[in-house]
Amino acid sequence: MTQSQFTRQELLRRGLAGSALLTVPGLLAACGGSGSKSAATSTGAKQQLAKTLHFSNWTLYIDVNNKTKAHPSLQEFQQKYGTHVDYVEDINDNASYFGKIQGALSRGQSIGRDIVVLTDNDRYLSLMIKKGWAEKLDKSAIPNIKNLVEVQRHPTFDPNREYSLPWQSGMTGIAYNDTLTGPVLSVTDLLENSKLKGKVTVLNSMGDALTLVMLANGDDPTKVTDKSFNAAFNRIKKAVDSKQIRQFTGNDYAPSLAKGDLAAAMSWSGDIAQIGNSHIHWSVPKDGGALWTDNMLIPKGGNVYTASVYMNYVYDPAVAGLMEAGDPKKNITGIYYIPPVIGAKQAALKLNPSVANNQLIFPSAKTLSRVHLFDSAALNNQKYLTQWQNLISG
């Protein structure tokens, strides 16, 4: 019975940690650590790299070797710095991830993560910073911050980039499966073409969905008014009631689109590039699409120094180029979104020219002029949020 022995040891180990946690929650809250993980964050180890970096990210959001399923950039990081990256793809949408971690954070407990990634067109990124649940970056460990593209340097939620750094940007548009439908290039088609009834999905992120519909309505998504909100909201609601819209999704539209359950989907540029299915096409809708940026944050209790060193590493243009474009010779697939790192394109050109020249991944100024960032005030409007949530969950 090796099992029972193992269990006993485990029980003992967890028991010690656990009883400490149960008996002194206040103390723990005071020092902002949690059990075994607090060792890594204690002040003595400040300028020393932790053995493990705990990194929560979205699904399909890093370079991957198709054969071994390993992540080459993370392996290289380990070789270079000796820190293993515990990479978990457990973020499916901002709201439910925030819901999952806010309980611990609001009590000053660590969530056991050193880096998490949240999106700027949802309210939770700014909420994390506003509530003081993000650690300040150790900029002395991030000299490569000089490679951050100009447009990303002073966002409203973090004007001096003290807490966050972009991971990737992306565009929201429409994808369709050409075995089931002709080209779907506009929101009107997506929401009102009866041939697509029950075969389309819309994103459950309010910023994404409303930006596209407002543009189609001729309204400005960067300055939302009650009138433009209602117009866009009602247009989507009508499509729900008529059963045109099959579901609201995070990135779970991808398998359904490939499988043929969906003919078209409001979707994110990089996901479609990653699917690698020649029948699935993506474009910025006729009236324009959405632009958003996912940002790395160090949640309270995370290891600031190790996380900062990692951020510095991914802001190295050579690393950013590999992560973005992959390397067909080594069977590595990249992220295929939009990197925020100056010089990534040059690095990518050497590895994978077709990706480096792809308008979706390294978009031209013209493409970028057609995509818009959703009004951040509207993102925090409780009335809008409740209305939206009720629409998508019932």
Add this chain to the structure above:
Amino acid sequence: MTTLAVPARARARGAANVWAFVRRHVLAFYAALFFLYLLLPIGVVIVFSFNQPVGKFNYTWHEFTFDNWRYWNGVPGIQSAITLSLEIAALASVIATALGTLIALALVRYGFRGRGVTNLLIFLPLSTPEIVMGASLLTLFLNLNFVFGFWTILIAHVMFCISFAVVSVKARLIGFDRHLEEAAMDLGANEWVTFQKVTLPLIAPAILAALLLCFAVSVDDFVVTYFNSGSEVTFPLFVWGAARIGAPPQVNVIGSAIFIIALTAMLLNVAVQTRRTKGAVTE
């Protein structure tokens, strides 16, 4: 109802026999269809664990391969998820069965005041929707500043397993003979010795059954865990996340493996029981 003594009559009536024959076979045919329906998804799960999908999504059959089984842990996160699930299930089933067996023994062996309340407290968790249990534990843990993770999952699993353990042990103790224990005590054995030498061997199969049931319920739990896991990921939670981007065939591999192992354990259990009852009859 067994007190109603009804003499068995062997009066055969032709028409009834024909009807019985038809009914018997219609039922058997229906039962076959029913089992087909019941087992179809399981078949799909197992078949697709041997699929070599084209591209990322394991939905259409492409090519037979053993690779998914060989590299069952090739998908990042799957191994730690299944390890956590097994740890939790092992601990939760042992603790819940211990607590549940004591309750079941007390209910079967003794008459005492408060039986009704006890039965109600055992039955309530069984009749509470999982989402309410998960949500209420979440509010408890939030309000008491618990750190979400291993311990909150374990507590939750022990909580909903106890009732299963009680009911399962109790069901097998109904025919339990108090006289054997009394005889042992008359012979001078104290309570503890009696328990060790007489009671425990008698109830061992019941305990084993409860352990298996709790283990199965714990490994499978999604809802309560989803509410109380913090950033830990059990296997069902892993499947939930993976489903959004197209679950890899390795998910089917683990699913099939759990199924096969559980089925084997249960088959053994059934075989042992059958032998036992046979033995009892021939004695």
Add this chain to the structure above:
Amino acid sequence: MKWFHRHRGLMPYVMLAPGLAFLAVFFLVPLGFLAYQSLESGNIDFGYAFTWSWGNYGSAFTDYRPEFVRSIEYAGIATILALVLSYPVAYWIAFRGGRWKNLLLLMIVAPFFVTYLIRTLAWETILSDNGVVVRILQHLHLVSPGGHVLATGTAVIAGITYNFLPFMALPLYVSLEQIDHRLIEAAEDLYASSWKAFLKVTVPLSLPGVVAGTLLTFIPAAGDFINAQLLGAPQNHMIGNVIQSKFLELTDYPAAAAMSFILMGAIIVAVAAYARAVGTEQLSGTAV
């Protein structure tokens, strides 16, 4: 030990204490916390405060009436379906199973050995728009050409029925199995028709199983959100989906707690009514 000898009356309480204490602390007390939370007001930005805000219940009920109604409706239909589907099989195993009884029972619970989510995902594959099942249904004109089964109420009900079927079949089997065969033979003599004998004797005697099976199926079905999430469209979402999203996504704890309580309350009323009718011992006795 000597002390126990002298106080044998205490023994059952000593044995009950640890388990019941655990249930009290981690089942009953949390329900208390949930009740407390359901009367709070506020939001995640500014925190929550206890204000006896009974309005949470009112607005939960008025804002989400369709979801409540749909939960009851779907769970009810699924329960009836499960009963109709599994009664003949439970009967067949109980009366004709012979030495295969245990094996057949094992087959009934077999789906439980496959992770709940995985078997629901398997249904997603089986019912896929381009799959065999949907094509056959289209040929039979049960589904319109180009129509789909996934993302409809039918798929959600079918998923719920499948997932909770063993909860129905097992108690049915237990109560059918306990029926004395001689009673049925006598009834067949009396009514001269085995069908009539079945209706007059077998069915009434199996009622405890029907009651237990109905409860055990209906309760988890009413609170389920996985089937609606994976197999349904937004129009098919149930109260579980709303509770889940209010708790874990919107972090609107008071509203979510109030909704949980309405769901719980409805179920407690139902269970209490059943408990009065059949007795708690009977209820938990037939549960497995």
